[in-house]
Amino acid sequence: xxxxxxTKVSARSKRIPSPATVRVVEERGILVVEDDEAIxxxxxxxxxxxxxxxxxxxxxxxxxxxxxxxxxxxxxxxxLPDVDGLEVCRRLRAARSDVAILILTARDNELDVVAGLDAxxxxxxxxxxxxxELLARIRSHLRRADARTLRAEAPMxxxxxxxxxxxxxxxxxxxxxxxxxxxxxxLALFVENAGIALTRERIMQLVWDGSWSGPTKTLxxxxxxxxxxxxxxxxxxxxxxxxxxxxx
Ligand code: CA
Numbered sequence: 001x002x003x004x005x006x007t008k009v010s011a012r013s014k015r016i017p018s019p020a021t022v023r024v025v026e027e028r029g030i031l032v033v034e035d036d037e038a039i040x041x042x043x044x045x046x047x048x049x050x051x052x053x054x055x056x057x058x059x060x061x062x063x064x065x066x067x068x069x070x071x072x073x074x075x076x077x078x079x080l081p082d083v084d085g086l087e088v089c090r091r092l093r094a095a096r097s098d099v100a101i102l103i104l105t106a107r108d109n110e111l112d113v114v115a116g117l118d119a120x121x122x123x124x125x126x127x128x129x130x131x132x133e134l135l136a137r138i139r140s141h142l143r144r145a146d147a148r149t150l151r152a153e154a155p156m157x158x159x160x161x162x163x164x165x166x167x168x169x170x171x172x173x174x175x176x177x178x179x180x181x182x183x184x185x186x187l188a189l190f191v192e193n194a195g196i197a198l199t200r201e202r203i204m205q206l207v208w209d210g211s212w213s214g215p216t217k218t219l220x221x222x223x224x225x226x227x228x229x230x231x232x233x234x235x236x237x238x239x240x241x242x243x244x245x246x247x248x
Contacts, residue, residue: 030072043056053070061083105125105127117241122193136247186219189206
């Protein structure tokens with residue numbers, strides 16, 4: 001429920017007549033946790049213009065309470081005046097497994113980014129960021145947040161690529177791919193998280209069942225294998241962080 005503490009914005013005003021606006025009227029809203037007035041008000045204005053219901057908090061306290069079921073995505077600044085943004089991220093993730101968390105960092109600080117992703121964030125953007133990129137990410141995250149309510153075994157599609165997890169089969173166009181077991185698991189994780197940065201540690205936990213400790217060279221080997229089968233451009237290496245499967 002909205003309360004007066006939020007910047008409540010009507011989704012009907014100032015619509016920008018772009019194709020994206022027509023498509024993107026999501027049911028679930030966005031919570032912006034950002035203390036910088038200029039950035040926050042700019043974000044709220046743009047998101048409102050694209051038809052999203054937006055709430056804004058200027059501090060970390062209350063973020064967990066405000067990220068209720070009506071919220072599909074939290075845009076979280078890491079540098080907050082009261083609580084460490086990473087701690088907010090951890091609490092949000094602990095409270096809501098189905099909300100998408102996109103962190104904002106002031107600098108391209110790899111440590112911040114890795115810590116944020118490990119604290120449960122789904123993605124990050126480095127300030128200053130392009131609005132077109134932010135909007136693309138938001139669309140992807142809200143779609144994904146909705147998809148989390150669907151059965152995990154549902155067939156998946158990303159561009160030319162399709163996967164059937166129950167049958168453990170994958171195709172590129174009409175051509176079935178010959179994948180090793182862990183290549184299939186890795187590809188399924190990538191497709192499920194298309195457009196989202198994954199740390200090496202998180203991938204190892206999810207694909208290698210957390211039983212892996214030590215060097216992660218086996219991950220690189222599997223990524224290399226996938227690239228030769230589905231195309232080198234499909235998977236981007238994020239130096240010092242991990243990998244991102246690109247939206248097709
Ligand atoms: Ca800040």
